[in-house]
Amino acid sequence: MSKWTLGIIGGSGLYEIDGLEDRREETVETPWGAPSDALVHGRIGDVKLVFLPRHGRGHRLSPSEVPYQANIAALKMAGVTDVLAISACGSLQEAYAPGDFLAADQFIDRTFARAKTFFGEGMVAHVSMAHPVCSRFSAMAADVAEAVGARVHRGGTYIAMEGPQFSSLAESKLYRQWGCDVIGMTAMPEAKLAREAELPYAVLGMVTDYDCWREEEEAVTVTNVLEVMARNSALGRKAVVKLAENLSGTERTPSPDGIDTCLDYALITAEAARNPETIHKLRAIAGRALGG
Structure with a gap:
């Protein structure tokens, strides 16, 4: 019977998981360097969890400094089967109020200062991002x-900006015109890298503010974000525990979206032309597709 091993990436305000049994920490190194912090291993029932605070404990890393490649690689190397990211975000639509959660199912990537792929340097792959989250795990x-x-919204578009500054008023209005629902700084390239590592990915965006498009209200600040974040984070921690409890005793089957084997249709470089050093490095996240 295949078991669930949940990788939980905690965003702003979520630095611990409650109720972990057999808790232990592991400092790891990946071919892409060290992740944001030590991995926290534990279990709830018979479901294993591996927790990683995206910004490091104490929130040491800005969105542009997060080692996204190392984070996803570390979770893959730890045997994680599915990744849930929990992230603070701003609302771009009236219907998404501070305190709400959004299970986003689409992304627009406006980041520009981050490594966005594991591939390159003599080994090319093009994964599909048409449907960037696992439909089953997101539900x-x-x-x-x-x-x-x-209060949860199912489905919506998350626009990822570089940061660390919040949006200008003109940007916020533009993103609303594009039909975006929430704005954040971290789901990209995280979701892209998870797909390349054949890890089903879902994100729960915790709405903390209305960005700055609501001109009749005070523009977003860290102070007002932190107030809402404290309430959201408590629910986020409870949701993780509930997820593990629900999955305890159940068999994990492959993602219905084919994510577990998506590299079968993505690798393009001919075997004779592949860089051996790159292949050796990639085995940490793509060993199945590369043959061990």
Whole structure:
């Protein structure tokens, strides 16, 4: 029977997971360097969890400084089967109020200062990002967030900006015109890298503010974000526990979206032309597709 091993990436305000049994920390190194912090291993029931605070404990890393490649590689190397990211975000639509959660299913990537792929240097791959989250895992995440008392929106577009500054008023209005629902600084390239590592990915965006497009209100500041974040984070931690409890005793089957084997249709470089050094490095995240 295949078991679930959940990788939980904690964003702003979420630096711990409650109720972990057999808790231990592991300092790891990947072919792409060290992740944001030590991995925290534990279990809830028979479901294993691997927790990683995206910004490091104490929130040491800005969005542009997060080692996204190392974070995803570390989770893959730890045996994680599915990744849930929990992230603070701003609302770009009236319907998404501070305190709400959004299980985003689409992204627009406006980041520009981050490594966005594991591939290159003599080994090219083009994964599909048409549907960037795992439909099954995203629905599970939305279900447990609702079960612990959150108001949840299912499906929506998350625009990822570089940061670390918040949007200008003109940018905020532009993103609304594009039809974006929330804005954040971290889901990209995280979701792209998870796909390249054949890891089903879902994100719960915790809405903390209305960005700055609501001109009748005070523009977003760290102070007002922190107030809402404290409430959201408590629900986020409860949702993770509930998710593990729901999955305990159940068999994990491959993602219905084909994510577990997506590299079968993505590798393009002929075997004779592949850089051996790059292939050696890539085995950490793509060993199945590369043959061990």
